[in-house]
Amino acid sequence: MKKYNDMEITKSPRITKLVEALYANMPEIEADRAYLLTESYKQTEAEPIIIRRAKAFEHILKYIPITIRENELIVGSATKAPRGCQVFPEFSYSWLEEEFDTISTRTSDPFFISDETKKILHEVYKYWQGKTTSELATAYMAPEAKQAIDHNIFTPGNYFYNGVGHVTVSYEKILSVGYEGIIKEAQAAMDSLKASDMDYVKRHGFLEAVITSCQAAIDYAHRYAELALEEASSCQDTARKAELLLIAENCAKVPGKGAASFYEACQSFWFVQMLLQVESSGHSISPGRFDQYMYPYYEADIKTGRITREFAQELMDCIWVKLNDLNKARDAASAEGFAGYSLFQNLIAGGQNKEGVDVTNDLSFMSIEASMHVGLPQPSLSVRVWNGTPFEFMMKAAKLTRTGIGLPAYYNDEVIIPALVNRGLTLADAREYNIIGCVEPQKAGKTDGWHDAAFFNMCRPLELVFSNGMDKGVQISIQTGEVENMNSFEEFFEAYQKQMNYMIGLLVNADNAIDVAHAERCPLPFLSSMIEDCIGRGKSVQEGGAVYNFTGPQGFGIANMTDSLYAIKKLVFEEKKLTLSQYKKALEMNYGKGLDKNVAEKVTMEIVQKLVNSGQKVTEKEIADIFTIALNGGISKEEKQKYENLLDMIAEIPKYGNDIAEVDEFAREVAYTYTKPLETYRNPRGGQYQAGLYPVSANVPLGAQTGATPDGRLAFTPVADGVSPSSGKDTHGPTAAANSVAKLDHFIASNGTLFNQKFHPSALSGVKGLENFISLIRAYFDQKGSHMQFNVVSRDTLLDAQKHPENYKSLVVRVAGYSALFTSLSRSLQDDIIARTEQGF
Template identity: 55%
Template sequence: MVQVSPRIEKLIEHLYASDPRVEAERAVLITESYQQTESQPIIIRRAKALQHILENMKIVIRPDELIVGNLTTTPRGTQIFPEFSNRWLEDEFDRIEKRTGDVFLIDQSTKEALSETFKYWKGKTTNELATELMAPETIKAMDAGVFTVGNYFFNGVGHISVDYKKVLKIGLKGIKEEARIALDGLDLGDPNAIEKSHFLEAVIISADAVITYGKRLAQKAVEEAVVATDTNRKEELNTLAQLLKRVPENPAESFYEALQSFWIIQAVIQIESNGHSISPMRFDQYVYPFYKKDVEGGLLSEDKAQELLDCLWVKFNDVNKIRDEASTKAFGGYPMFQNLIVGGQDKRGLDATNLLSYACLEASAHTKLPQPSISIRVWNRTPDSLLHKAGEVSRLGLGMPAYYSDEVIIPSLENRGICLEDARDYGIIGCVEPQVGGKTEGWHDAAFFNIPKVLEITLNNGYVDGKVIGLHTGTVESFATFEQLESAFKEQMTYFVNLLVNADNAVDVAHGTRTPLPFLSSMVENCIDKGKSLQEGGAKYNFTGPQGVGIANTGDALLAIKKLVFDQKELSLVELKQALDTNFGRGSLTPTSAPEPVQESNSLDLTKLSSEKLVELLQGLLANDSSNSAVATKPTTTANVTKDGEYIRSLLLNGAPKFGNDIDEIDYLVREVALVYCEEVQKYKNPRGGTFQPGLYPVSANVSLGLNTKASADGRYEGEPLADGVSPTSGRDVSGPTAVLNSVAKLDHHIASNGTLLNQKFHPSAISGEQGLRNLGSLVRGYFDQKGMHVQFNVISREILLDAQKNPEKYKNLVVRVAGYSAHFVSLDKSIQEDIISRTEQNF
């Protein structure tokens, strides 16, 4: 086994020496450029803005680095991208350093510089245009918590993997030449010739800008070599300078050049747009020829190659971004979702595992950092040795790698119109989203759709907090059968998915209009040929992928209602709704959802009520608080209501099976809930000429969406997190890990082609020793044999997590799986920490 170089620990220590800092440099530079190019086409303005940034930003080579290219002056700092949104940041200036998660430092001079630049952008951001394009009822649904499009509403799109292989093969000089040939060959009679020429010119400007950035890094390496006192460091810097004079302008010729060229591309994509999930994907495939030539050919030692790879792994963690405070509760832990996947099949259907696949897993084991988010593709010919290596990394407790099934993902992509050869070459973007690298604009994470909220709205006849948000599909008194309630729920789902599509398409158009990305587009197939940016539909494959959240809660709730209300008649829908409105007697955090019906008279004739209704009314009056009394100082709740609410909750929890225990009745109802969402989403098209495809994963939005959702009929209290992805609700899966996998495998993962997410948490003892590794491998293979799509593991004890909450200073390096990504536990908002702690701890 290759040992960890002492250099790696030094790099990590330097990277995490302090909290990340907000910087104003990019915001100032892009504003300067935009002010100078106001009369020019937007795609040209974007290219010239990137050029201005890369020619003027401060160049930094951090101590001991072998892979260089900075996005910010300070380690893990964040630049600001005012062209997407900025008002929220100015509103939060004084709270950024006081957050409970994702803390950033910001000094007064930075605040002042940013405030000054923001004046220029008023009325010019993608956020403002997207809002203007949305229907009023769409905005009402978003405000009510039915769905959120926060990722792209405030930020760049990201969620892309470019053709890194092409850059390594022909260099940016080759891409420039392609654009030049296309520009010279334009048919001037083409009605789109003007727009195409602008795009191609922008590609050339952008490529030149990145070449200049590489040469500025080379010059910085020369300058540092001159003053270096350590002989070894002087030699390292001189070697770097020679590399950077060649790449990324020219094709890479060595493993070291390939890594350095790759990193500059990775960094500049982030500088051009602050979208996250810029994913290397099948890194072990397109970099392997250089590894094979140098390492297997004896030109580079295995130890040195691993050190270079480990240095790159540390560098991934230098990328950061600031999100609004609300989003930190959905994407906590400074995540950047740079997904790198190993193994799987090649385009011909043969196993693609190679020595670099193992070296990549080893790099994650050496660095023990959240980035890159490493994954593994598994099929029936995956070598046991690769699965064994993956298991060794899993039990380090990093929550990585995530495991993906070729047997499900390849046909699911084919079903979306992707050819077999491309489908076999898929990787993972961000959390769990399958995509063909270098050919796709996937718009993954386009929204998070709160399915339990739709059931809540159904039970309230379209109301949320007294306001009409949905359709009037019937009061609870009007539902005589479960089928009527189910039909109303599906009708509301159809309505809200339509609004979700309106929101996504509005944001899509806004990005295409105001923030096209010429450099990013130049490295995706078909854009140069079409003369179109990604944002205008230039990619070979175009999708929009919104996620459904809370299928387990919704299925568990519907079955509880069916059994307890309609089959066994243990309670009425009216009684259930009252319990939900009062948060099972605890008192609702928000007003009741539906307004009281208007009475023609202020008086009520008690003589017209039956004795049963009279008793019910009097009990209700006794249960109500005395807030209308002139002498009341605070609401009161009687013991009787608390008991009744908790009794009803107990019925809901214990009176019907719960998803995750391998019980067909509930498992297939959850499957049906998921299909209601997925089948509706896939009906729609996007403005880029592509289609919508559904996913079933929340990142960690199940926590924030839960905060905005009232008590639900699965027994969940108001404000508690929703179920995580396709995982069972925490604590309800009581029959062991295999039962969970059996339940989740019954879902139709093929239709959820934008990805499904299954989290499992194991006590470390469960996979200790060789037998533990074999058990884990068998569990993965068994689940994938049943057509599950994805699974990932947190291997850590509850006791450690609780201690980390109490003593964060002892656990600064503790990395855990949050959702489709890993993060340092102590950097997470407490609500996300609690969600991780509450997950069922499995054992064999």
């Protein structure tokens, strides 16, 4: 039996200093990239867009300020300020200008922005009016799709306002041959072209852009080599001087040439990771199988004595810190959905190779150790699990889970590999999958997955069934009939399916419009140079250059829709305790509960605005009366009691998440209303749509746009996250909840499913607690569940952290497919995490 080195390594004092420096101040928005981008664009207006993109990248890397932070061993920073961020006006800009005066004080992910930066960006933005991908995408969308977005049925905000991300490039190729090797490959492809080829213009332009971009990356690293030499020349600390000289030596070589040592490989990796996020604002640039492509360099250095395991661990820890240095500013609404300053850089350890052999190695364990040492949200560490996973590795992962930082997430090879093969991947490629962003699987270096392409709220089409396609007085969807006239559950469920199908079609229209806009206005030659087979096909990733092309929007609200439809089936059509008309009235009245004060104010303003728009005058007293009605429900005590009784009846109906076969089989059918229609569509890159069932953290802000649902959920409260049961409804323990979730078809949701569980820390105490925990994961995966992730933190701790955030600055929790500092989250998202069922064995 193979032995694994599971010895714990003491954390270097350097790492503590790096982390403290990283979080000393609020993140800051900087204007250097936007200014340089615009400067270049003004100079290249007559040239093809792919050339303009490459020249802009070159111009940015030539002149953007560079810095080596104190104590760093791995260098390269996109901003002068730690955790700062650049901005990307080519994708969108108006939201930031509108938030100049509020972005530093907003509740989710605030950023400092200086008056000087505002002034520079204000001037820069004048150039971009009418030139962004978001504006072009809007112009391409069908009116019905734009209307559906405006009415919060779905939101395609990720790529709508930002660059394309959600990708893992071929890191191993850069480690092996460097960008000089890529340039040679592109030059050879260019030399083989004939001017008479029908696609010569496109191919030649793309290959030229690849060469320009890769040379820019080499030159950028050389700037760091020069800076390190300059700092070394004046450094009085002998030890630091030696470090700077070695940094200079590394940067003079990589990523231009192939790496010859583990240290060089680490530095080369970081330049790739960081520069991808200078070219584009797309997040979820995921390192993938770091333990696999880095291992040959580590193994060679260990065998020759060139490096100690302790120093190798320190280098990895430094990379883990650097991954938290990268940052991104989003608009206020998106910040609510992605709260926690997360970039979703998913790094996965363990699993199989293309021959189906387990390849867990020393770096797999050290990846977990690095997350223990750093204790920060990035990377979003994941582990692959199958029947060949070593027990020692599972125990190491479980120990990390027990720390309470929400890492790692666990993924099931036995589901994900066949699911990917079913989508057209070769078995060898599927076996080498990694995870992107939250929970999305793909083959690294070959895939443009367009994961996380939209959030689809499955609760909203049910509202449209009750309203016959109306929303806020507007006909936004098809008419499926008045519910009062529906005589069977089958008729009602069919109406829901029709509303779902119609809105899914509009989602596809919106996503395809955005897809085309990115190809036309913002192709990414640097990214494309590291994705097969862009060079061979002579086209960028955005134009379909990748081997595998998908679009993966995610649906959420499975638990709410299961419990809602099942309650209607039982209470209305089987037990006949009330009518659909009565249910409709109860939903409109929010079960007599009235509204939250903030929501009541919002609703009041909307009503008043409609009255004013219709020409009516509204007095202050009338406004106060509208607010009182909204706040209190405006009903009598007798009516309130009637709704209380209905809520009691709903509470008695069996719920998803308790291992009840009839309910769980029903949940499977409800999930199919999203997953099956979606896979019938194609995208502009020639690829297939595939469903994901996860919300990031959008279940909270999008729940705030959703009325009451028939499962007893009150209006404007969070929707259930991922495929997890609704908070507090899974009352039969963690195994029962896992058994329910496992009955969903995780194979068809090949863009990923997300299953959250929360445990009290005592549940994982001691060796027995860890063994029970591992048994839970194994049992769930044996039943073909795809993914599990955990919070191990007590409710009391979270409540105290809300009251005294100053005492919990380093408290990291699992949010959705990622972890974040708890105190950085909005109050509503904190409340949602606290409300999750606290399990124990």
